[in-house]
Amino acid sequence: MNAITHEILDTFSQIAAIPRCSGNEAAISHWLQQWAGDHGFEYQADSVGNVVIRIPAAAGYEQAPIVVIQGHTDMVGQKTPESKHDFKTDPIRLVHDGDWLKADQTTLGADNGIGVAMGLVLAKDPNLAHPPLELLFTVDEEVGMSGASALGPEFVRGRILLNIDSENIMAIGDNENDLSMIEYAGVGVAMGNAVDKVKEAADFITKSNAESGVAHAIRTYLNK
Numbered sequence: 001m002n003a004i005t006h007e008i009l010d011t012f013s014q015i016a017a018i019p020r021c022s023g024n025e026a027a028i029s030h031w032l033q034q035w036a037g038d039h040g041f042e043y044q045a046d047s048v049g050n051v052v053i054r055i056p057a058a059a060g061y062e063q064a065p066i067v068v069i070q071g072h073t074d075m076v077g078q079k080t081p082e083s084k085h086d087f088k089t090d091p092i093r094l095v096h097d098g099d100w101l102k103a104d105q106t107t108l109g110a111d112n113g114i115g116v117a118m119g120l121v122l123a124k125d126p127n128l129a130h131p132p133l134e135l136l137f138t139v140d141e142e143v144g145m146s147g148a149s150a151l152g153p154e155f156v157r158g159r160i161l162l163n164i165d166s167e168n169i170m171a172i173g174d175n176e177n178d179l180s181m182i183e184y185a186g187v188g189v190a191m192g193n194a195v196d197k198v199k200e201a202a203d204f205i206t207k208s209n210a211e212s213g214v215a216h217a218i219r220t221y222l223n224k
């Protein structure tokens, strides 16, 4: 596992330790504000618990347009009939199963905890060249979208927004080991040279490796 993946999973494990089902986001909102303060970033929270963290541009990119990176802090809480887990108070118990990260008898909350973790790790990477960023973490996406609906017009300044929820993630693959990823992503893409099973599971079949299929897929979806 590379260092960045490791850091994302480490950050995710801190997020997973905070009970945060929809409607119960006060603690995660507080944690995010604490995180921002600890890292010296300006931040703001609103009355429903949405948080924005403002990340200055990397040197030389100060004049670039602000990009908003948005995820949601809440998760769906479901568990097996025999589980004693209390979503109001208990941390999600993570289980490492080979290359898979799972939860013990409950939902994992990777939607959208992993997106929140990625945003935070991205923001504090000193080697990344990026424009000014606004990390926007909204509450209550899974139930009523009340967080996004409550957003004030001045809460974020950026006018370009990248939503990092799973529904909007594109995954591209060509072989059977890519199947689960392609099925999970909001937009699953098969390479033109992919095996039939991958093509059947995909939402879209792009060009082959030899014809720059990845670039074609990104361009096609960016233009939608």
Ligand SMILES: [Zn+2]
Pocket (backbone or CB within 6 Å): 072, 111, 112, 141, 165, 166, 167
């Ligand atoms: Zn989601």
